[in-house]
Amino acid sequence: xxxxxxxxxxxxxxxxxxxxxxxxxxxxxxxxxxxxxxxxxxxxxxxxxxxxxxxxxxxxxxxxxxxxxxxxxxxxxxxxxxxxxxxxxxxxxxxxxxx
Numbered sequence: 001x002x003x004x005x006x007x008x009x010x011x012x013x014x015x016x017x018x019x020x021x022x023x024x025x026x027x028x029x030x031x032x033x034x035x036x037x038x039x040x041x042x043x044x045x046x047x048x049x050x051x052x053x054x055x056x057x058x059x060x061x062x063x064x065x066x067x068x069x070x071x072x073x074x075x076x077x078x079x080x081x082x083x084x085x086x087x088x089x090x091x092x093x094x095x096x097x098x099x
Contacts, residue, residue: 011038011050034061 003018008031019027037057042048045056 010034011054037061 001020004021004024005016005018006024006027008015008017008027010031011034017027034057037060038053041053041056045052
């Protein structure tokens with residue numbers, strides 16, 4: 001497994017990390033999202049220090065991840081319920097056709 005070094009700037013600091021080449025675009029996009037949110041929070045909440053903004057972004061990012069997981073679980077439950085309803089309808093139609 002060959003790793004490539006990349007430099008990421010997060011919250012005005014540069015971090016050199018090694019990642020798999022296939023992950024580079026996702027990692028860079030994530031870093032951009034984090035930096036964009038930092039700017040957004042700095043604009044909305046003037047007078048805080050960088051650690052406060054980083055904490056806000058961390059809470060926002062974790063909440064987004066949990067919301068995605070919850071949505072996937074809700075969608076799975078909905079699909080299962082629809083499948084149960086489909087079976088009930090099919091059963092009722094079969095019984096009606098046999099009468």
